[in-house]
Amino acid sequence: KGIYYANNIVVATGFYDIPFLLNVPGEELPKVTHYYKDPHFYAFQQVVVVGANNSGVDAALETWRKGATVTMVVRESGIGERVKYWVRPDIINRIEEGSIKAYFNSFIxxxxxxxxxxxTPDGPVTIPNQWVIAATGYQPDFSFLQHLGIQLSDDGVQKPSYDENTHETNVPGIYLAGVVCGGFNTHRLFIENSREHAVKILSHIAAKKIS
Ligand SMILES: Cc1cc2nc3c(=O)[nH]c(=O)nc-3n(C[C@H](O)[C@H](O)[C@H](O)COP(=O)(O)OP(=O)(O)OC[C@H]3O[C@@H](n4cnc5c(N)ncnc54)[C@H](O)[C@@H]3O)c2cc1C
Structure with a gap:
């Protein structure tokens, strides 16, 4: 613990710390995770993957390729439209050929x-299971931003208030970089199109120092 003094702060906290919960009985069991890591861990075991966007699809395909029996539970009617275009046919074909079981319009x-x-639309189903990978997405820590005095838009997106040219927020000296800039629009910013944030921020700080 200590007190650090700084003229400028860059907040680049992303959005992976707060997962959207399933809010169902048993979610607290140690077999349930919101953080998928190593497919080998799941080899030859029964895995349920919740969600059908990029994370869920990657988890389903990779664990299946390492020998897991994979069942997807998807509340929408199909695989997410934003799944990478070279991955989407892979998961659709694995489902159609029966290698990966998918329940659409369904929830745990x-x-x-x-x-x-x-x-499921055809009624309740119970399946044997050892692991649940809940790839249900995450949200930025909005309360942390508000605690710093950063204003959020009230249009549902909760986009933080900052200058697009400098990335300085409404709080002078506090900057935002990376995905956290997008509020709930976490899919609009990624590694490639966030690199420019650093350049804008450091240019602005450097100019302040000179003047
Ligand atoms: C499966 C998957 C595949 C992806 N593939 C790609 C891809 O191919 N190309 C691409 O461009 N993007 C990809 N992304 C997205 C990419 O990971 C994110 O866009 C990127 O990591 C966002 O960077 P960031 O620095 O904004 O946040 P993060 O990388 O999330 O970094 C935030 C950091 O802040 C820390 N932190 C949070 N809160 C606090 C706090 N209060 N105090 C201190 N530290 C804190 C966190 O621990 C973390 O280290 C992928 C994401 C996933 C999940």
Whole structure:
């Protein structure tokens, strides 16, 4: 612990720290994770993947390719439209050929240590299960931004207030970089198109120092 003094602060906290929860009984079990890492860990085991966007699709394909039995539970009617165009046909074909089972328009109703209960359009289904990868997305820590005095838009996006040219927020000396700039629009900014943030911020700080 200590007190640090700075003339400028750059907040680049991203949005992966707060997952959207399933809010179902059993979500607190250690077999449930919102953070997918190593596919080998799941080899030859029964895995449920919740969600069908980039993270969920990657988890389903990679764990299946390492020998897991994979079931996807997707509340929408199909695989997400924003899934990378070279990956989307792969998952659709694996589902169509029956290698990966997918329940669309469906959601998990409860998780137990050795099984998962799923509500499907054809009624409730219970399947044996060892691991649940909940790839349900994340949200930025808006309360942290507000605590710093940064204003958020009230249009539902909660986009932080900052100057697009300098990335300085409404709080002088506090800058935003990376995905956190987008509010709930977390898909609009990624590595490639966030690099310019650093240039804008450092140019502005350097100019302040000279003047
Ligand atoms: C499966 C997957 C595949 C992806 N593929 C690509 C790709 O191919 N190309 C691409 O451009 N993007 C890709 N992305 C997106 C990319 O990962 C993000 O856009 C990028 O990481 C965002 O960078 P960031 O610096 O804004 O935030 P992050 O990388 O999330 O970094 C935020 C950092 O801040 C820390 N932090 C948070 N809160 C605090 C706090 N209060 N105090 C201190 N530290 C804190 C976090 O621990 C973390 O280290 C992918 C993402 C996923 C999930």
């Amino acid at each position: 109703s409860a998780i137990e240590p050795h099984q998962v209960h799923i509500q």
